[in-house]
Amino acid sequence: xxxxxxxNYTEEQILVAKYAKALSHPAxxxxxxxxxxxxxxxxxxxxxxxxxxxxxxxxHLKELKEAGxxxxxxDGVSICYCINEPEWAKLTDLLGHFFEKxxxxxxxxx
Amino acid sequence: xxxxxxxNYTEEQILVAKYAKALSHPAxxxxxxxxxxxxxxxxxxxxxxxxxxxxxxxxHLKELKEAGxxxxxxDGVSICYCINEPEWAKLTDLLGHFFEKxxxxxxxxx
DNA sequence: TTTATTAATCGTAATTTTACGATTGATTTA
DNA sequence: TAAATCAATCGTAAAATTACGATTAATAAA
Numbered sequence: 001x002x003x004x005x006x007x008n009y010t011e012e013q014i015l016v017a018k019y020a021k022a023l024s025h026p027a028x029x030x031x032x033x034x035x036x037x038x039x040x041x042x043x044x045x046x047x048x049x050x051x052x053x054x055x056x057x058x059x060h061l062k063e064l065k066e067a068g069x070x071x072x073x074x075d076g077v078s079i080c081y082c083i084n085e086p087e088w089a090k091l092t093d094l095l096g097h098f099f100e101k102x103x104x105x106x107x108x109x110x
Numbered sequence: 111x112x113x114x115x116x117x118n119y120t121e122e123q124i125l126v127a128k129y130a131k132a133l134s135h136p137a138x139x140x141x142x143x144x145x146x147x148x149x150x151x152x153x154x155x156x157x158x159x160x161x162x163x164x165x166x167x168x169x170h171l172k173e174l175k176e177a178g179x180x181x182x183x184x185d186g187v188s189i190c191y192c193i194n195e196p197e198w199a200k201l202t203d204l205l206g207h208f209f210e211k212x213x214x215x216x217x218x219x220x
Numbered sequence: 221t222t223t224a225t226t227a228a229t230c231g232t233a234a235t236t237t238t239a240c241g242a243t244t245g246a247t248t249t250a
Numbered sequence: 251t252a253a254a255t256c257a258a259t260c261g262t263a264a265a266a267t268t269a270c271g272a273t274t275a276a277t278a279a280a
Contacts (some may be wrong), residue, residue, distance in 0.1 A: 006160070017138070020131070021135075024127055024130040029119070043258095044257080055240065055257090062190050062259095078255090078257080091228050110191070154225095154227080163271080165229080169228095179275095
């Protein structure tokens, strides 16, 4: 009965960390807010709104896509980006649960 | 007139990104969950619960402290860690607002 | 006072992230 | 078909992150 040493992290910890990492850069936050507000947006417009080069924005978009938060669809010469709604709902649920108002029963030690 | 190019990110984007970054590693998520569940915890016990060396855990704790999410207090030879409640409330509000259920008026483009 | 315990910091190496310009590939327009 | 447009990818450099063992500093116990 000593303290059992966790060998691995929980699925929840890994998943939340993954989402948090996707949102851990102001540029990616800005992209997400843009898409959440605008419903959809072509890549060029996103580049125009950010103080970064086209290739750098493309890299950030790739990270958001890889985290599953964003989807892109060809629209002529352009690519139209939008929120991946089911995944976003999943993230909302997960974080909503994690960040819900907590009850501090007693004052903490510090 | 043409699209105005953002020179900087908003305060909200920078702040949320900062919090997200603090939570963007499974070890730091594990620490936060531990403290949220236990109210407080001495450093050694956190080390015991994680599959990492003492120095690495200390580094993660430092990052959480620097993000303002966690506070530590000397307790004899040990250090007692706990959630920084006011800051956590701030984060909860901010993220709660950001991750609140959104209304998708029309189907997205992709 | 000496020894033991606890956690922060130092030094270091490997990996990842961030950013850019240049190039490529795909599609649309002339 | 040729030229133009748009966004992904490549190549690269600089910086940050992650991890560890070793050392240090501070307190407690012997």
